[in-house]
Amino acid sequence: MRIAMIGGGYVGLVSGACFAEFGIHVSVVETNPARLSALREGRIPIYEPGLDSLVASNSQAGRLTFGDDIAQAVAGAEAVFIAVGTPPRNGDGAADLQYVHAAARQIAQAITGYTVIVTKSTVPVGTSRRIAEIIRTTRPEVDFDVASNPEFLREGSAIGDFMRPERVIIGLDQKQPERASRAEAVLRQVYRPLSSTDATLLFTGLETAELTKYASNSFLAMKISFINEMADLCEKLGADVHQLAKGMGLDSRIGREFLQPGPGYGGSCFPKDTLALSRIAQEAQSASRLVETTVQVNEARKAGMAGRIAAACGGSVAGKTVGVLGLTFKPETDDMRESASIPILHRLAEAGAQIKAFDPVGMDAAKPLLPEGVEYCTDALSVADGADVLVVLTEWNIFRALAPEALVARMRHGVVVDLRNIFDPAAMRAAGLQYQSVGRP
Known part of the structure; x- marks a missing residue:
């Protein structure tokens, strides 16, 4: 054939x-x-x-x-x-x-x-x-x-x-x-x-198949935006978003996937497809308000992350060195499309931060999209050298193995803002780090 x-x-x-x-x-x-x-x-x-x-x-x-x-x-x-x-x-x-x-x-x-x-x-x-x-x-x-x-x-x-x-x-x-x-x-x-x-081969009409792709991706994006809002609520109420997500995910009607909090979704599909479905619905005069709100929540999420980092630094990053672990929108790809790192690092640079960054495979793709002056490091630990704050933006597995003691020894001020919740809070604090994560007490 x-x-x-x-x-x-x-x-x-x-x-x-x-x-x-x-x-x-x-x-x-x-x-x-x-x-x-x-x-x-x-x-x-x-x-x-x-x-x-x-x-x-x-x-x-x-x-x-x-x-x-x-x-x-x-x-x-x-x-x-x-x-x-x-x-x-x-x-x-x-x-x-x-x-x-x-x-x-x-x-x-x-x-x-x-x-x-x-x-x-x-x-x-x-x-x-x-x-x-x-x-x-x-x-x-x-x-x-x-x-x-x-x-x-x-x-x-x-x-x-x-x-x-x-x-x-x-x-x-x-x-x-x-x-x-x-x-x-x-x-x-x-x-x-x-x-x-x-595998199930499902044969449908043309219009149904075309709409299924947009509906699927928009629903998954909606789950991400939902759990991000729940993470914010957990922080206000002293709850743990991971335990919350597990409790929700054990319900087979909900499922465990796409209930991981973070700085907002990105990539080649979710941002594009949610916008496109919103437009399709508007043109059909059948507005999809949930999808439209998902887009708004995600954009606000990305915009607010730089403020969260500044707050961890006492309210300002001016003149401070920010070390960044991960640039791509997710691990195991070099895709920078709509990555949360782009708006976050631009806002930090505009606020006067000196930025150091490392990503295992995404740095070449990132350079044209990120602010001038970003220092690209050769390994993860080099990012911590002299950093006032260390920020986790992508949950690459190699970052999970970083020893808290090694970070303390290299950083100028031991502030860690973990936007992917890859580290154990107790271990980080026991090493003397000021540790903040997403949706955990």
Whole structure:
């Protein structure tokens, strides 16, 4: 079986490599010359554990190829996946579909036989039908169907999520049952290797599949904003947010995931998708107030973290050295998109702080986004040297192993603001540190 993957970014590259591991011949189309050159040379332009070896093994086996010629990749392919970017549109937060529409026009010109065209990108409701219109307008004679197959990959564990998913959502044009059945047969063949797992293949209508991705991410973002508000309440009332979250999570209707307090959610999905869903709902004249409030709570959360750090320093960080552990929006990724570190460090720098920082993999991506003058350290302990306050922004596991005594010995003033709650409060205070965390007494 042959498929084409239009887009060699995070979603396209991970999906393409995993499909190749299924035994499918995958042609990945990437038009960015630098990214394409890196992929052809075996260099992975993103950080995702295990992706380098997966790409290498399938490239060597001839199942995974990279190029910039859409016509060559699409010709003879039974399914073509669109995995290009859909960034927020300036001004209103709606998804920018220019790359999706451009890909549809190019695919239409390249189709040589019956093809299922699948949107893997996160797109607003109605996009798959718009793709069908573009293709029919471009080449009325071609034989094709469209489908929506949203991805649910978590950065840092994307390969496991793809190979052992909880569910695979596939939207088809159920208004045309015969055509939907034909497209379903192709996509069942694409995902046939998952038949030996517990994964559920759920076939829905096009609009339902498109909306499911936005609804899922917005609901998870809402859980994060909720537990962050509960953390603030715990601090006021002397309760412990971790015990609270455990008590909530033991209820199977709620679940334990995404109930970890912190400085606010970030990344490539939650901020973009919550904004986009809010816009979709507004345009449909069915406002989603919970999603809108989730966005507002998260933005306020990030904005307030710099004030929390200043308060721990006696009210001001002017002239003080702030050591920062972690810059990426979460561990096991180099993704800086919408990371809480960006607004926090800019506010600290504007308030006169001298900033030292370390992140295991994210510093190159962080440098263009963070204030000038940030000192980037070579290891975690160097961040503590001469620091007045140490701030934990990303919960990388290597930070958990830092000994409190080592921090005391290196810091000028032993103030620690742990915004990810990775340290034991009793151990930190026993070492002589002034320790503050989130939502714990």
